[in-house]
Amino acid sequence: MLTQFIKLPFKYQYEEMMTRLALDPLNAVDLENKTVKIPLETSIITLKSTGTFEEPAFTLTGVESDEQLQKMMSIFHFNRSLEPISAHFAETNLKGLFTKFDGTPIVTDFSLYANIMKSIIHQQLNLSFARTLTTRFVQTFGRQVEGVWVYPKPEDIARLDVDTLRNMQFSSRKAEYIIGVSTAIAEGELHLERLSTETDETIIKRLTKYRGIGPWTAESFLLFGLGRENLFPVADVGLQNSLKKVWQMENKPSKEEISAHFDEWSPYLSYAALYLWRNIE
DNA sequence: GACCAGGATTGCT
């Protein structure tokens, strides 16, 4: 396919989104040229911004199939408008946040397996060390396509032993989780793409059966793997801290104090979470 | 040096 041209009928914070992507050293982001290279299967697709916040426009090069095009549209939230979401939250107690961060999309990870691995690695670690570990993981076991790092295949990770990861500063428990989940995927027992058509509840139930995948990781899969719109990880400390700030509280709010607002924020709970995270970046 | 971090599991009441 030739170059694709895309125009969006809604406001979109491309530069801000790119800056967030650039926080992960594995992402091939070029802020000067406003491009990012995305590895899909064996080819690299380049996204470039040619528009503005008010009138977003983009070019896509390297797309080889309609399926890849749809995948890109989905990853970057080009296929659904952000306007109804802004309108919805303008009537809620998060109005200020949604004014301030208007046009922030949910950008999903580039592969479902990458999402799960990244989440397990990030569990309980501060962001900077978590990124170090993730980068080390990908650059040791993954591969490069046209200069862009790609996560390894589950089969490759399934073959590792715990000590290999331990020597790379993974805890043995984290190493067990990573190898165990990768093994289940490699053997076909856990098929993430097939699972992705199920309901949120079913997916959480299925995923949390595996050692190393708890509620936080399962919810992260729904939100940043699949881009599901209506969930709020109440157990996430970052969200608790953000709400404490927004509501000007002495202490972090309890799960009950948070979930009391779910009716008000639904059916876009995920955006509430995303904009709250942005509030503490 | 304590305490926390975009948690999860295990074992104990």
Next chain:
DNA sequence: AGCAATCATGGT
């Protein structure tokens, strides 16, 4: 069902 200890290590 609910709590506490445990896990490894870097950041503050």
